[in-house]
Each structure stands twice: as C-alpha cells, then as structure tokens.
Amino acid sequence: MRTKRYVLLIVTIAILFAIEGCNKTNTDIGSLYTPTSADVTANATLQELQQGRTLYINNCGICHGLYSPDSYTPTQWKSILSNMVPRTNMTSSQTQLVTKYVCRGKQ
Numbered sequence: 001m002r003t004k005r006y007v008l009l010i011v012t013i014a015i016l017f018a019i020e021g022c023n024k025t026n027t028d029i030g031s032l033y034t035p036t037s038a039d040v041t042a043n044a045t046l047q048e049l050q051q052g053r054t055l056y057i058n059n060c061g062i063c064h065g066l067y068s069p070d071s072y073t074p075t076q077w078k079s080i081l082s083n084m085v086p087r088t089n090m091t092s093s094q095t096q097l098v099t100k101y102v103c104r105g106k107q
C-alpha cells in the first residue's frame, strides 16, 4: 500500500517536470519571428532570413518542438547547429540560411 503511494508520487513529479521542460524552450510556429526589413543586417538579406525560417520549420521541428531563436546566443546556436545539422538532410547552403535565421543575421 505504502509502495503504491510512493510510485504515484514519483510518476506525478515526473509528469510535472516533463510538462515544465516542454514549456520552457519549445515554441509554436506562430511565435517564431517573421523577418521584416528591420531584421536585415550586413550578413543577412530579408530573403535569406525568410528562406532560413522556412527551412528551420521544415527540418528542425521533426524530433522535438521548435526552439525560439531568442533562447540562445549566436555562439550557442553555432555549436547547437554543429550537433543538430548532421541529424537532418540539409545541404551546406541550407544550413547557412538556417544559421542566419536563428542568429538573426548576427552569426
């Protein structure tokens, strides 16, 4: 009887952590920024940012939710991408576009 209650408690805590974990960094497509001319930098045109957004949505949300570009710095994104891109079928030019999008042209 006692053991059963402990198991229930542990399961409840695990579920709460799982829910909390999802809410923290994953975002839905609607809240991913849509590039405008204000986002253009010396390193990224509006078209590149727009293409990068589409590629990011299509390739990076398959195994987990989409992480907000603002969740990480450009330096962090570069190391994350070197770990994640090999898990996709993206070409190097597509990877460049995704990098520009998540780093907001500050890569």
Ligand code: HEC
Pocket (backbone or CB within 6 Å): 059, 060, 061, 062, 063, 064, 067, 080, 081, 083, 084, 085, 087, 088, 098
């Ligand atoms: C084949 C499945 C898969 C694909 C495709 C994938 N990821 Fe991941 N991603 C994972 C797994 C699994 C983890 C958990 C950490 C790990 O295994 O390194 C993760 C973790 C992450 C994290 C959290 C890292 C941290 O330090 O908190 C980010 C951000 C991320 N992925 C971004 C991306 C981006 C950007 C892409 C597209 C280029 C992508 N992922 C594509 C499987 C995938």
